[in-house]
Amino acid sequence: MRMLGALLVGAALVASACGGSAASAQTAAASAAPAAPAAAPAQNTTSQGSAADQIERGKLIFQKTAGGVGCQYCHGPEGKGGASAANSVNAPNIRGTTEAKLRAALAGGAALMTFIKLTDQEIEDVLAYLQYLDN
Amino acid sequence: MRIAAIAFAMALLAVACGGGASGGGGAGATTVAVTLTDKEVTLDQANVPAGKVTFAVKNSGTLVHSLTIIKTELDHAKIPQDPKDAGKADEKGKVGAVPQLQVGASKQAALDLAPGTYVLVCNEPAHYLLGMHVGFTVR
Numbered sequence A: 001m002r003m004l005g006a007l008l009v010g011a012a013l014v015a016s017a018c019g020g021s022a023a024s025a026q027t028a029a030a031s032a033a034p035a036a037p038a039a040a041p042a043q044n045t046t047s048q049g050s051a052a053d054q055i056e057r058g059k060l061i062f063q064k065t066a067g068g069v070g071c072q073y074c075h076g077p078e079g080k081g082g083a084s085a086a087n088s089v090n091a092p093n094i095r096g097t098t099e100a101k102l103r104a105a106l107a108g109g110a111a112l113m114t115f116i117k118l119t120d121q122e123i124e125d126v127l128a129y130l131q132y133l134d135n
Numbered sequence B: 001m002r003i004a005a006i007a008f009a010m011a012l013l014a015v016a017c018g019g020g021a022s023g024g025g026g027a028g029a030t031t032v033a034v035t036l037t038d039k040e041v042t043l044d045q046a047n048v049p050a051g052k053v054t055f056a057v058k059n060s061g062t063l064v065h066s067l068t069i070i071k072t073e074l075d076h077a078k079i080p081q082d083p084k085d086a087g088k089a090d091e092k093g094k095v096g097a098v099p100q101l102q103v104g105a106s107k108q109a110a111l112d113l114a115p116g117t118y119v120l121v122c123n124e125p126a127h128y129l130l131g132m133h134v135g136f137t138v139r
Helices: A002-019 A051-068 A099-109 A120-134 B002-018
Strands: B030-036 B041-043 B051-059 B065-071 B085-089 B094-101 B106-113 B116-121 B133-138
Touching (some): A099 A120, B041 B133, B051 B065, B065 B106
Parallel strands (some): B030 B051
Antiparallel strands (some): B051 B106, B065 B094, B116 B133
16 A cells, blocks of 8 residues: 555656646647647657647647736737737737747746746747747 | 924924824825835835725836725735736725826825725736735734
8 A cells, every 4th residue: 555655656746747837737728829730740859749749838838828827918819919918018029039039038037027937848838839930 | 483483393293293104194094105116016004003094106117007905815925816817816805996007107095994904906917917916904
């Protein structure tokens, strides 16, 4: 019995470590957002899965989970601005913004994004999604 | 000269009797200065006697702000999301508000507050998330 308990705890710890943050554990995605690709070439796989998986994760973070509201809350569902909250936080259109600027903002460099806390992997996921939108 | 001295003495007496916590709102009223910056709601006093309380609110930030006063026992950082707008705090228990203030603008709200704990928030979209909330106690 004790052995079984230890195994269960171990399995839970491994699942937690592999799953990343609570934000990336959610599976629902906003229907208004552009669909992520169904599949990606095999050579684009990463340690976190395929490129398509990464884009899908980035979409979920962007649309739903970043800061509890998703980036779209201020930047609009496609990052082009126009969200109801855009004026209240001066949120700009971010489409076409350089990766360096996006990365800096997502890493906490934007004054009005301090409630957005993303892991390094989540930042990469969002960048992949925005790159996908731009392409 | 004598009149001036008497006037000065009366002014001193008025200040002494008024105390630091009260002001401006008539007998027994308390005025609380509220400053809104883009990431904070700050008060010049966070614990006042029950009764008439005037919130003198100034927008010292760079964005449009507002102030909502909510009576709640919850910690000011743990107000649940508005079920209809995830970027706002739930206003359940709202007892008063100062509507949108343009940058640099000021406005007052006079309320009659019962003893208890309150939370003051700026509930413009995403502003609660940015940290624009503070606790307030009426004793």
